[in-house]
Amino acid sequence: MFHKEGHKIILITFIFTIASFLLVDNFIEIQWINTLIVVVLLVFLILILQFFRNPKRHTSLNSKQVVSPVDGKVVVIEEVFEKEYFKEKRLQVSVFMSPINVHVTRYPISGNVIFSKYHPGKYLVAWHPKASEENERTTVVVENETYGKVLYRQIAGALAKRIVNYAKLNDKAVQGEDSGFIKFGSRVDLFLPLDTNIKVQLNQKVRGGESVIAEV
Secondary structure (H helix, E strand, O other): OEOHHHHHHHHHHHHHHHHHHHHHHHHOOOHHHHHHHHHHHHHHHHHHHHHOEOOOOOOOOOOOEEEOOOOEEEEEEEEEEEOOOOOEEEEEEEEEEOOOOOOEEEOOOOEEEEEEEEEOOEOOOOOOOOHHHHEOEEEEEEEEOOOEEEEEEEEEOOOOOEEEEOOOOOOEEOOOOEEEEEEOOEEEEEEEOOOOEEOOOOOOEEOOOOOEEEEO
């Protein structure tokens, strides 16, 4: 299954690849060059297909837990001052996505969307300390009665040129369901209550919608 954000790009890539195959077959007679170009085209097609894949995830709904919103590696676990919404100290957990990770963003908890805002910005590398505040990003806050308020922030990276956010104010969020997409490598930050119990470690690989990041 492929994400809807990739349907147009996948179609264009298929057409480009087939047209290129035909041109190569008709106009390039040197066999090794012909083979090399075909291999490069196939690799390019496979990379596009794998980037926009949208695998089914089995989320165990739990109002006391926060699941990872994306696939990737945990690169930050620290106490910070969250400036945009809470304006107080929170625990930040950041997950970095490489270009080969699934780039679907999923709701970390179920509840009501009480804040959703897009910010234009720079395209610093996703692990840059200022990326969370200066890069193109979206901020979403979901609240439920058990866990409270959880903020997650999609952050564009040096390669990511488009963030898609489906979360709208007053939407009903369902833990693990699709809430957006980030095109190419980037990261997502989670801001959690200080008394939350973090269940992951630095450099741990996590799966969106399944890996438990924290619990009350």
